[in-house]
Amino acid sequence: MSQALLNAIAHMTLSPDAQRVFHGRGGLHPGCEQWTLDLYPPVCLLTSYQPVSAEALAPIEAALHARWATLCPGEPLNLVFQHRDEVRAHTELRHGTVPEPHIVTEQGSRFKVHLLRGFNHGLFLDMAEGRRWVREHVAAHRTAASSSFKVLNLFAYTCAFSVAALQGGASQVINVDMASGALSIGRQNHQLNGLPDGATFLAHDIFNSWGKINRLGPYDLVIMDPPAYQKGSFVAEKDYTRLMRRLPDLLAPGGHALLCLNSPKLGPDFLMDQMAIEAPGLRWVERLPNPAAFADATPDRALKVLVYQAPLTAPPCA
Template identity: 60%
Template sequence: MQPLFDAIASMSAPVDAQRIFHGRGGLHPECAHLSLDFFPPVWVLTSFKPATDGELAAIGAALERRWSQLAPGETLQWVFQCRHEGQSSTQLMGGSVPDPHWVTEEGARYRVNVGRGQNHGLFLDMAEGRRWVRAFVKARPDARSRVKVLNLFAYTCAFSVVALQAGARHVTNLDMSKGALAVGQQNHRANGVLAGASFLPHDLFSSWGKIARGGPYGLVIVDPPSYQKGSFVATKDYARLIKRLPDLLEPDGLVLLCLNAPELGPKFLQEQMSALAPELDFVKRLANPSTFPDVSDERSLKVLVYRAPPGVQPEV
């Protein structure tokens, strides 16, 4: 576990939530099952296989040493989550977890929950996607060009928060989980942008009429789970979604397509777009955060930008 110990020994104490060590990227095979995140003021260690008491004690000691240097006199707060064979468990290893627990990212506030469940309320690997959305919306400063956004699989609506902070006209957030959208409403309220958003707790594939009536949209964000039974399975459902995209976009509108499935490379999306929505032009693939290095662009998070015809859009 030396690469993890090295990362701990050299880490800073970021103000914003972010990943500290990304073993899942495969650069350190002996630590491929480990990741370390900081949701200030709590450190979150995740392992995709069981850890021994000795391993946890060694990691805890390393965190304690570094934390005493970064924040003298402050209690180390950290949790351990084990995800193995479809099961997930979380243990509080030191200190306590704030309740409610709010973190920041580039000036936006988000409510998170690191004490239970696999998803904590903010996907750190999508930081560059949120940064791109903020920049794209901000590039349309006058009232006539303010963008209307459709945020599919919105989860806790982080994309919506940054879009509205940047000046979006309106964001429609759709997700099957009422609980996730309730947290999303809290996020909007905490950032003073609740009035610009709507929240639809619906199944996407039975809501096309309602979604279409709210359009057309200048930006459609598609960030689904890669496999969630009863909600979305990328290998069969992405095609159904892609077919609908041209009808949802205004001229020159953009779509942000996201896929986090190591077994599916970018060609999975690109080939389906070419076959099912050929009128949409590929613009670029967004880089992933530097804190998520990966041995393969094929395996890592895919975030692709496409544009509807015709016209010229501000540079993105």
């Protein structure tokens, strides 16, 4: 059942960056859909989306021990195992230790992660290309512009997008998220990357804060990366449209919006159809590719990251 995972472990290589090693969730390895394996150096994170017995786990752990002994002779295997479903996650340290603080790198940036608690670990690896795009987009447009470049980062979580934007040359990033704990880690991520200035952190409910968010704009780039489902705060099917209809007022002329959605139930057509209704003046530009490690047999089920652009001139006042 897990042969493809065992093969991936046997060919696993080390990289200084955090990376996905095996993506069974993508459906390209029949019988292994429950498994993912990530490397957050120096820790391996094995995740199962179904219950798994000790007998089924044993050969996977043995393969990891054997490969680690080859890759890092004399170094113990550090392994965290998580069993998760839609409502809960059980996480345990199976072998070795986890650094504290645990700092990983991506494309020259440094981020703090926490593998032993919760669903999310502080850095979404499938969004690596999105962060690259933000860094390069800001750099390209900031160089050509004579004025400041302002970014709005909604559902900012630990503010990895903000780090990328400031590294690209943004003059100001407004990070908004209800979770003050996540924003606290976001502040640390900025410090880790030598970015003491330019970022603002607002621990606000976005839907109750449009007045303040609007007053701080307009923005050259608006990033929307909400959870697909978060009980009591956001349900993509009904709440994403409430974000979209704000975009024309938030964006500066010619500004861009990055719309992100990670839901296997909703494809890119959901975003595109709703944008045609809620913000018809914005032009679709492209869908960003996901990292190769996250290849999916059904791309519409995978992470969606769409780029839109506002008109170059503001519409006339009514």
